[in-house]
Amino acid sequence: MALHPLIPGAEPFFYPGNRTGVLLVHGFTGTPFEMREMGQNLAARGLTVLGIRLAGHASTPADMRSVRWGDWLANVEDGLNYLKNASDEVFLAGLSLGAILSLVAAARWDGLYPIRGVISLSCVVNLPSDWRVSFIRPLSLLQPYQQQAPGDFRNADAAANHICYPRYPTRSLAELRDLMAVMRAELERVRVPVFLAQSRLDAIAGPRSLPYLAEHLKNAPQTHLWLERSGHVINREPEREQLFDAAYTFIRAHSALTG
Template identity: 45%
Template sequence: MLLISDAQPFFFPRGRIACLLVHGFTGTPKEMRGLGEFLAGLDYTVLGIRLAGHATHIRDLMRCRWEDWLASVEDGLALLHSAYEQVFVIGLSMGGILALLAAANYPVHGAVALSTPYALPNDWRLKFIRWLKYLQPFVPKGNPDWHNPALAKEHREYPAYPTAGIEQLLALLSRMRQELPLIRVPVLLMHSRQDRAVSPENAIRIFEALETPEKKLVWVENSGHVLTCDTDYPIVFHEIAAFLKSFSQPGSVT
């Protein structure tokens, strides 16, 4: 198994509070690395995982089930919980779905979900995806959703969506919608009003479904879908840092 160049997982051991960073569907740990370096600079321990089937070859993703992606998160959480009492989980897009599921099912101190879908856009083909995946194994991606072309050049991802993976993403979304009301820990949602990949309405629907009293939705105005790497990334990073500072227990950062 060969990893895509410069898209490896990363681990920055620092203070006593740990953050698990989770990339998006067809993406790589690289899209979370800048955030990881920023948080490490604030003395948070950071683990950026590689989800099953990602950062290798797109055909590896075709063989994955949504449970495999959740297992990747579970493994990361288990590693951090073995050494750190406080663990936060931060995810981008599909990684945000997994972060919210982790918040509903595991002892995390809080969750951050960036550019996260509540549901996929209406498309008649989704009703037939169980069979379509055999006729059309891959779905082409549309125009890149970036505001800063220079930053976009550094992004690493698969060139298309595996249709079988979309079927699994639908199942993962269904699981998330069922479990959003179960979350009791603080949640930060961030979304761009200019996101063409996952419409802003998704953030509102997630926010409304959350029953935790500690929830916040923050909008940015000058980015596309990949909030951790586009124009507004400094705003995103500092909002996350403020969230972590607010909900971590005193005396836990060395």
């Protein structure tokens, strides 16, 4: 498989700090860039922060075509292994697809890795209701690529410099759909504390996502944050400082080292 160079500015990042690590996971068709400001904020508070790149992202849409959801989950596990050597405890923090992966990782690997909690940002639990969703794979043979839908940014600066693919392989949407189903089936296995954050104006996750997660994370202590003036990428939106403060408070509350 021929891979292409990374988009400038979309590289993974690592900020060394204390023995509490935070693994940041970006969203579908996005890049580590969308997590960088949050990473810098948490690093400035002394935490060790790693922002990973998911397979097929941050280069060219063609690189996504052969990627499966298990590859994305393997990227998260690689990040956990890296942080296991750089810290004594780890918090998973993901946006959208990254939140889905973080919850699946917590369900499967709590105990194998020192996972202390999950920070779920704008987690999407279902694709929009559309008959074509059930036939994505065969339809992808007829329509190999989908155009990226317009974003719902409330921060003009973030909208202007956001790095994501203008289109993506239709086949990748099937991987996202299947991964969502895996997450929904495994939510009851999550036992570490979970911080759920979403905006009421989120046009992608929709208003039912956070309540669904809250109901089905039956064995996980929960903290909820509803934002009122943000779009989907809440960590780059007008209320991001409130979000960063709340996320750090959650980490402090559930850390065995800094709490």
